[in-house]
Amino acid sequence: MAMSAPISAIRPVVTAALAEDLTPLGDISAALLPQSAMANAQFVARTDGVVAGLACVDETFRQVDGAISCEWKVSEGDRVAPGTVLAVVTGPLASVLTAERTALNLMGHLSGIATRTRAFVDAAAPLRVWDTRKTTPGLRALEKAAVRAGGGRNHRGNLSDWVMFKDNHLTVLGINAAVASARDAWPGRTVHVECDRLSQVQEALDAGADAILLDNMAPAEVSDAVALATAHATENGTRRALLEISGGITIDNVGGYSHTGADVVSSGSLTNSSPVLDIGLDIDVQRPEGS
Numbered sequence: 001m002a003m004s005a006p007i008s009a010i011r012p013v014v015t016a017a018l019a020e021d022l023t024p025l026g027d028i029s030a031a032l033l034p035q036s037a038m039a040n041a042q043f044v045a046r047t048d049g050v051v052a053g054l055a056c057v058d059e060t061f062r063q064v065d066g067a068i069s070c071e072w073k074v075s076e077g078d079r080v081a082p083g084t085v086l087a088v089v090t091g092p093l094a095s096v097l098t099a100e101r102t103a104l105n106l107m108g109h110l111s112g113i114a115t116r117t118r119a120f121v122d123a124a125a126p127l128r129v130w131d132t133r134k135t136t137p138g139l140r141a142l143e144k145a146a147v148r149a150g151g152g153r154n155h156r157g158n159l160s161d162w163v164m165f166k167d168n169h170l171t172v173l174g175i176n177a178a179v180a181s182a183r184d185a186w187p188g189r190t191v192h193v194e195c196d197r198l199s200q201v202q203e204a205l206d207a208g209a210d211a212i213l214l215d216n217m218a219p220a221e222v223s224d225a226v227a228l229a230t231a232h233a234t235e236n237g238t239r240r241a242l243l244e245i246s247g248g249i250t251i252d253n254v255g256g257y258s259h260t261g262a263d264v265v266s267s268g269s270l271t272n273s274s275p276v277l278d279i280g281l282d283i284d285v286q287r288p289e290g291s
Contacts, residue, residue, distance in 0.1 A: 003148055007055065018064065030097045039093040041088070041282060042086075045082060046278035049111055049115035051149075053106050054074075093286075107277075108278070141157075162191070165179075179209055193212055244265070
């Protein structure tokens, strides 16, 4: 499974982040350093976690100065302990300092998501863990890659990926009409229906939904929904609809759902509530001779 976001998604994010730091006059502090000053530095984890966003760091250094070298000692998705050296960085001191904050901001943020995701995955097993669209605007591809690095899986990437009917859609359309219209308009797309009670689950199954979101259901209700879906598939000789648990799910309570028989559990907290992983860049300055 690809852990990193595509470079086409990373590059504009890094460009925008550097522009925030360097517009309009560049790094006026680093510009005062002698050009001959060099840095030997190490990215070091300060706390336990899972690392992500390594390609963002590489792209940051590339955009700032091609003379910066970054030798990674870890891979995307690796668990790390306090004091773990993540990478060795060498290059012109001024350039390293200019790139430092952007590199740390992106790696710390994405590693925080990967770390929280790994904790969620461990607590939810054997359920698979999905993210949501509750992402930072402009960073979705990067944050969803961090979820993968943490052992999670990605829900739909955007509103064009598949048809998903939530309660506000269904208030107008109704489940049967909604699924039928989706089959007519988008015959090759997954049709996903949100249900908050068992009668809706049965209606969605009868309508032919591919996936059902079980919204704010207790574990016992989820188990009942699984039984309904299994019986429906057996009676009709079809594949069982995918069952997603969502709504009010936390690391503390997800274990109660782990053996309900559902397929996945989703949580927006993976991307919208993850604390930054504490990572530092320890720099050893090589002073020019005679300085």
